[in-house]
Amino acid sequence: MTSLATLSRGDYRVRIIQDSDQRNPRSEFTNLAHALTIDTHLGNYIEVDPDGGPLEAAWKRVAWNYKAGVDTFERYARIYHGATVIEHRPARGAVSLWYLTAADIEEHGIENPEALIRTEISQYQAWADGEVYSLLAEKLALLQEIGKPEAPIRREWNSFHAESGLYGIEYATEAANDLLDRAPETWAAVSG
Structure with missing residues (x-):
């Protein structure tokens, strides 16, 4: 398990590790925004x-001409x-339209629909780009064979807390720093 980064404070460290086992957050979590894939690559995504x-049915009626269709769909x-619509065009990957209707916004009491959509886009894109991480918290232990004071002292890192499903390296780094900022005694309670 190779660490992408390691943050240390004294006898404690948190390793950031790429998490390749995470599944698409659009199917794993409850999402409030809706996402439509724009087929710009003949079904290759x-x-x-x-x-x-x-x-979705409204999009399918105009999707045949996706360039004009995006404008038509957004206006409709x-x-x-009363929808908030954001078009997402990543450098690589599927182009998509994300939206919340006025009914969604009212039903869930969403104060900033654009921010919510952008958060869901960011989470999805991190997953699509393989940027999902786990944290492994460790404490340094000094070990010596019992009854042999002349034996060398070994240094060994013992893991005692793990978190997974952190989308995006910035978020994972922030979570690792937050973990180090808390008293290590609280880590066990956080890990559940």
């Missing part, structure tokens, strides 16, 4: 989310459904 939400969604 998997869908961002197989359930395009309540406006905004005028008839």
Whole structure:
């Protein structure tokens, strides 16, 4: 298990490790925003989310001409459904439309729909780019064979806390620093 980064304070350290076992957050978690995949590569990308939400049928009617279709869909969604729509065009990967209808916003009491959509996009894109991480907290132990004071002292890191499912290296680094800032005695309680 290779660490991408290690943050240390005294006898404690937290290693950031790439987590290759995480599944698509669109299928693993409850998401509030809806995502529609724009097929710009003749079906060569998997869908961002197989359930395009309540406006999926409207998108399918205009998707044949995706360039004009995006503008048409955004206008329709905004005028008839009070939707907030964000187009996502990553450097690599599927192009997509993300949206929340006025009904979604009201039902869930969302104060900043654009921020919520951008958070879900960021989480999905981190997963799609393979940027999901785990943390492994360790404490340095000094070990010597019992009854042999002349025996060499070995240094060994013992892990005692782990967290997984951290999307994006910035978030993982922030979580590792937060973990080191807390008293190590609280780590066991955090790990559940």
